Amino acid sequence: MDRRAIVDGLLADPPRVHEELYAPPELGVWLTERECYDFLADRTAPGASTLETGLGVSTALFLAAGAAHTCIVPSRTQVEALRRYCDERGISTTGLHVELGRSEDVLPGLGTDPVDVLFVDGSHGFPTPMIDWFYGGRRLRAGGIAVFDDRQLPAVAAVVDYLDVDPRWKPLARTQKWAAFERLADGNLAEDWYDQPFFTRRWTFRERVRGRVRRFLR
Numbered sequence: 024m025d026r027r028a029i030v031d032g033l034l035a036d037p038p039r040v041h042e043e044l045y046a047p048p049e050l051g052v053w054l055t056e057r058e059c060y061d062f063l064a065d066r067t068a069p070g071a072s073t074l075e076t077g078l079g080v081s082t083a084l085f086l087a088a089g090a091a092h093t094c095i096v097p098s099r100t101q102v103e104a105l106r107r108y109c110d111e112r113g114i115s116t117t118g119l120h121v122e123l124g125r126s127e128d129v130l131p132g133l134g135t136d137p138v139d140v141l142f143v144d145g146s147h148g149f150p151t152p153m154i155d156w157f158y159g160g161r162r163l164r165a166g167g168i169a170v171f172d173d174r175q176l177p178a179v180a181a182v183v184d185y186l187d188v189d190p191r192w193k194p195l196a197r198t199q200k201w202a203a204f205e206r207l208a209d210g211n212l213a214e215d216w217y218d219q220p221f222f223t224r225r226w227t228f229r230e231r232v233r234g235r236v237r238r239f240l241r
Contacts, residue, residue, distance in 0.1 A: 079144070166207075
């Protein structure tokens with residue numbers, strides 16, 4: 024099946040898995056932009072290893088594309104709704120592995136088996152997106168893709184801003200709502216501050232600008 028056709032079908036009939044949360048009951052699903060789903064579909068080959076924080080249309084997309092998919096979500100109700108949706112529409116859930124819990128609790132002990140695609144779309148409150156990137160991103164193989172939804176929110180924006188200047192990552196695509204990066208090397212992501220001159224220079228420049236603004240306002 025054409026991957027873009029998968030996205031067409033999911034958006035025309037999305038899995039309504041968020042009715043227990045803040046979405047309007049008649050909607051029951053949180054969505055990102057069509058371009059993001061198309062990007063994920065294009066980058067997910069059959070048999071790819073994928074990892075996601077959060078659950079929704081993207082989860083069904085990974086499964087329909089034939090991925091071996093790990094989903095981290097704290098809600099058993101959402102998982103059950105997603106499985107019913109897939110069963111009713113002939114989407115195999117054989118490749119689905121669910122970790123029930125909050126990503127900041129689950130990811131550090133989940134292991135380091137390599138993945139091809141990471142989709143960060145769980146909790147957007149500080150510091151969870153940073154934790155999701157650090158523990159999820161370290162599992163990306165060289166050439167793997169990390170996608171962040173809701174980059175307009177402060178904690179997600181902080182991760183995107185950092186990856187924009189980290190030479191270990193290559194920006195690939197973005198809108199005002201989401202951003203995607205390619206990891207250029209595998210291995211641990213941890214570095215000390217003196218290994219990050221690209222970030223230190225940026226911070227120092229910002230501090231100089233802020234200092235000048237403060238002096239001007241006095």
